[in-house]
Amino acid sequence: MGDVVSSHLDEGRREMITARTRDAMKEFGDVYEQQYAVALFNSVRYEIEGGGGTQSQLLHRKDPLAGRSIFSGNLFQYLEENRKWRNRFVSVPNSYNINLYESKTAHDRGLHPKVTINCAGYKALASMEEYMELINNSLPGIKAKVGNHPFIKCATQFPLILWHPYAHHHYFCVMTEKEHKKWHAVLQDCVRHSNNAGLSEDCTVQTPAFTDSVRLHRQAKGHYGTWDMMCGEPPQILANLVMETLHPELRNVIGPRLKGKLQQRQRNWMLISDAVYKQVLSQTTGQYEALVEACEAQKSPLDARLRTDMDQIITSKEHVNSKIRALVLPKAEQLLRTSVQPYISSILEALMEPTSRGFSEVRDVFFRELVEISKNSINGGGKDKLGEHMERLSMLAFHPVKMQSCYEKVEELNLEGLQQRFDVSNPSVFISRAQILMREQMDNAVYTFEQLLNQSLEAQGEENMVKTIQRCQDRVLKKYDYDSSTVRKKFFREALLQIIIPYMLQQLSPSCSPELPRFKELIFEDFSRFLLVENMFEEVVLQSVTKDIMMAVKEAAVQRRHNLYRDSIILTNSDPNLHLLGETPGVDWAAKFGGEEPDGSVEAEERGSGRRRKQVVSMIQLDGFTLPYESCLEVPGVELIPEEDAEACKEEDQEDEEEEELGLHEDPKSPDSVNEIRDLINPVVEVVLPVTEEGKSDVTNGTEQTGGTIVMEDGVQEEVTHVTTVVDDRPRKSLRDKTSPQTILKQLVGSKKQEVDKEEAAIKNAIEEIEIAVREDDGERVAEEPAAESDGESSPPPVPHSRSRDDSGFQSPTNEGPDDGELQPITNGLNGADKVVDPAEVEVILA
Template identity: 60%
Template sequence: MGDVVSSHLDESKRQMIAGRTRAVLEDFSRLYEQQYAVALFNKVRFDIEGSCGPQSQLLHRKDPLQDRNIFSGNLFHYLDNKKWRHRFLYIPDSYNVYYYDNKMAHERGLHPKGIINCAGYRALTSVDEYLELIGNSLPDVKAKASTSPFLKCATPYCIMLWHPYGRHHYFGMMTEKERSKWHAVFQDCIRHTNNNLSEEDKVQTPAFTDAVRLYRQAHGQYGTWDMMCGEPPQILANLVMESLHPELRDLIGPRLRGKMQQRQKSWILISDAVYKMVLAQTRAQYEATVQICESQRPRLEASLRTDMDQIISSKEHVSGKIRGMVQPKVEQLLKLSVRPYISSILEALMAPTSNGFSEVRDVFSNELGDMSKNILNDASKDQLGEHMEKISMLAFHPVKMQGCYEEVEKMQLEGLQERFDVSSPAVFIQRAQILMRGQMDNAVYTFEQLLHQNLESTEREHVCKAAQRCQDRVIKKFDYDSSTVRKKFFREALLQILIPYLLKRLSPSCKGDLPRFQEMIFEDFSQFILVENVFEEVVLQSVTKDITMAVKEVAVQRRHNLFRDSIVLKGSDLNLHQLADKPAVDWAEQYGGEEPGRDTVRRRKQVVSMIQLDSSPMLHGSCLDVPGVERIPEEGEEEEDGEEEEEEGEGQSPSIDTATSPESVNEIGNVHTPTILDRLNKIRNADRPTTPNRVNENADVDTPTSPNRVNEIGNVHTPTILDRLNKMRNVDKLTIPDRVNDIRNEDMPSSPDNVCEIRDLINPKVEVIVPAYVEDSTPLSNGDLSQDKPEDAAPSSSEAGSTCHPDDSGFQSLTNEATDEEEAQPIAEALKAGGAVADPERVVVTMQPQDSQTGEENSGKISDSEPDLVFTI
């Protein structure tokens, strides 16, 4: 596909792209330098005058994700060579997605195969929705919902990461539960990376956002913008691509050749290449612009602090003149086109947002309630530390917070979007979700500090009572803080909707008169006072009164659960605010059994637990290549005959079988890990034909597996000689002690003694004495077995040289594990003839191989002390 990109992006087009990007960045840089001085003036003025607005009652965590990563796990990733590769994904606190060949490559510190910055992406689980977006990428190519563009998912559960300009990514999961967890994680990555403008920086961030807004307004775009997401260079690249992308599509689209799917894929690759070129150029230019402005900051700040009073007086004089000209027009526009719709906008915003914050409160209370129930009987601080370690990251747990986020996603602005030029409610949804996560973290952090303070003077038996008191106190503070945060969000959202609408209506009649007001400003102050900014402030002040009154009227309604803003000074709750200066509590170190202050190298803790599926085994981080669909014919066209050689996967483990089709991925969950018993059965049944039906019958036998083998074998059945004995017992109603199953599972080939016993089964004659029935049917624990010989003991030299050694190097075919059912009948008849139940201590099982010539069984001796019953197999 590199040839497609190079053929359509020749040198002339690359120069054109660079020239268009340079032109946009020059205009932006000029606006940024102007807005930088204005933002610095506002910041210095705010520092001097101060603010007496409402303050948070909850504490704020400085670095919530310190020594944390969000998630890691294995899934299938679609590659450019039309194959699906089993990848290991790692998501650190930056929320960028790193993918590796396997988990071992990540643990060894190798470079990742790639990094996905999720800013601007959308995580889609519907193929039809993805096809609709792909169909709109080229004007003359429309994809149908019944066909796939150039991709067939390897599993029934897929997630597509779609970007309007960048590369698309496709992931496959084995179950719906696994996809739901990954979808929540990807959405959290998108939500976080979209909000990458620092709110702590009161100069660069306002200067950047105002410069982007003024640039778009100069080109007639006043409404909200969905691609205002990511870091500043990414936003600038989106700004360039907003006008460049349609032009390139009209220029290159008609020249693409091939079928519909091939043209779509080629266009995605070309668009991604252009986006990378633009992003590299915007990153370099933005850094240079910021560096120039920062170098001038000391001089500008010194001038501001010297002449602050004169600058404020000059600005107020100009604001009064502009207000006298604009106010009548603004008042008429507000009366006719804005005030009748404020209540409708508020209602559309408030209902889903309030439900989301209410869900946050419920999740916080439920998690603390569950913790109290778990430690009620134990009343141990060690147990409390284990639970608090999980609760401390509750706000950053995408799966637990997903229900809260879904409440806000119900926000609809239908009917208001066209009138007020709102592209979609996605901007407000993500902003509300970020505020919800912040409030949850503040509540959790405040609860941690209060509980830790109480534990120092609380007896062990009163831990639950102390936790309940802290919880009640935090809930009250959360109610007030969430009310304040919601009302602020409603005011900002209304301004973000109404101000662009008012400016678009007023600009044609007012912008022409603004230059004459610039003459009223002294030249020394002209860089801090811009008449265009003053004009927007006048419009904002005019509509702010209506917005504030509307929010107050709605706040008195009890159904929205809003409270009066409270002004909390630091001295009013001295006990709580003294805790704000203390470091975060390390619950694992202080209450998790580790010695405080001990220098230990610990791995970064993970917020979301690893996905462990009960129905299918993990592949131990290994890579598995699944060939993709090389070509999908369009509707009404016969598929041409042709074959392509499959490319070998990079880094594929030679011991893992390669699936031959995407459908074979579904069989991965049933793949069996071979054991020594499987090898023995394979040798004994080498000359016996088996059928798939027999495999299903054997698989139906319920065989409990040893705990240390569950992760490797999963739910796949391992038929052994004792399994057949158990099956015979069920057929003939023979009462054989259930300890046969226990001993069978505990005698897995994890011990060298068991290896010797299994190896001896290859001899012509084998005697297996069923151990005595354990009294009261009490199962043996793994610890009982480990006392005789530890599991990790090295095998002896004779065992090491045996050909029957454990081997996990490959996947065993299930058809080799089938047994012959006809063999059970003569044994069953012999058992019935006995007429009595045998003593378990006197049972002998012998296996006599047949003579290759006659087919008769070789005779063998039984032990000197004759048992009650002998089973010959």
């Protein structure tokens, strides 16, 4: 594969890519330096003048994922170098990067992962059909046939694919549908978080400077409207910015030169695209860091000048704004009346319907979790159970599987018919933003409930727990309803501006932009770094449409169709005591109530530190379970992946115990099991009973419990506890019945009786010979008639055949067999007690 990349990306072409990236970064850098000063001016002005706005009713957690990891488990990864599947242990820490390890042992030992995936810009696909639809559009001028097969053969029917328009693709698969849903939700959450984690809203200078610079840079290239590759860290976004124009050019040049079948050409182009992206990303990373460092070095003198001349700068800006407004406002209002106002309500309705359903689902999920906690209290679950429930609740917002139903509501957002008119490339920008806001609101509600409940428990104790939970629940839900309304209205306004403003700028720029340079003469040179006519032109356009957008959102709130509060309802500082709780640290519920680690928070040790991290999502993996596939794989069997089911664990343990009882483990072991120890303490009597082919089906291997005693040959009574049956395939004489321990005992007594009869008969014959000899010699002795001749057989208590019997096969003459016709009772008491047990109830361990 390296030959394919090197042959199409020779030294000359790599130098061309380097030059194009350097030129793009130079253009972006010039814009960024200008926008950095403007953003600093806006930040200082906001700090001095203060900003209004409604206050959030819910508390905000500062670092919700501290000491947490998201998920870990086993996946099968496709290795492109040998086109095989390999089992990998995957860990998702709180950074949401995906770390792939050779095995769980490597992860636990703190070794570096073999692969680390930053999911910014990716899409998490759950089927090969989705993937092939994207792949078949990767090369121009090539139309793939319907049902065209991919260049990889998935090992199972549950694939998971991370697709990127420029970077390397990653292929995984799992064994069960349950795993598939859970892993897909986790991967989607990794993508969602990585896409939105690069630009922090807390950076009041760098973030607006960067976003405005990217937007202005794209507008200079003729790209207005939303951009769905505004994903990840700034260097990644800049790499996407360069690739936006470079990638199509290289594809048109290199694509026709690729050789081989369609699948091979697609694969080769992906390798080439990934190599180009890596080269561009390495350049943008270094150059952006240098650019930010240079701007930060000038921040202090610029800040000092701003604070000194703030009044004069504001006055100068208002004067220039009035001049630009006189030029732009008539044209903007005309465009607004004819091409924008008729569509505002339609855009707003398309945004509101799925977004409101999503926020309503957040409320329902939160409410259901609180109901479970109340049920636990009613049923007397105790403090340990309450601690477990609260531990799970604390991470509810970051549980991708539990939040999936909320996210799916927003994914129904559809701007079809409006995208072409307003140049909205993809609604994913708004979907992702709404989902992030939903997660924030869920965490705020959970954190507020935690603080209120903890405060109530400390003040009132644990009596009337259900009422305490109910009061805290009602209080939090009211605050959530208000904050949810506020957040949604702000989201709707921002989304409408993101859709409408680029369209208006695109329509007004041809006529207004040539007039803007003359306004620069009205700005003092000392203030020229903070006042840019391009920014003031956009502000005028923004002001022209803001009134209509605000009215549309206000009318929607008055209708109350989507549970929006009216703007007249303001709850500022309605609960000042609550916000004092926001300064207190989070509650460690497991430590507070002494509860064990809940099922949804499996602990995994963090590499490089002594801390232990709690996992948000439970693993689908049994403790100690090791997949046999530690090397490259063929298609694995479904039965090799364990399910997340405690019953399955119990059944497996029971099977192991049964195997130990039956002696199926061939390797010698120490007597660890109960059965082995019992065998050492209690004597074991071995008796082989024949079974015919007809009766073999009625006899099965197994052990049954019973009660009784048996007299050993040394006269000691031993208690019988178990009878174990082992079936031998060798042909034996048939038994009439061998389906119960009672029948086994009867056979045991009968066979023992026959052996005793033979021994007794031999003894009798010897006695007779001695008596005859005595009569012949003395003639005085009278032969006795043996009792056996008249009665048949004597019947003393039976003694089983033991391991310590004499090698000759004979036993003492006193051990006479029982009578054939009747089973004699056997004593079952301790120390020779007279307790009598029916012999049919006595059972013997058969090994």
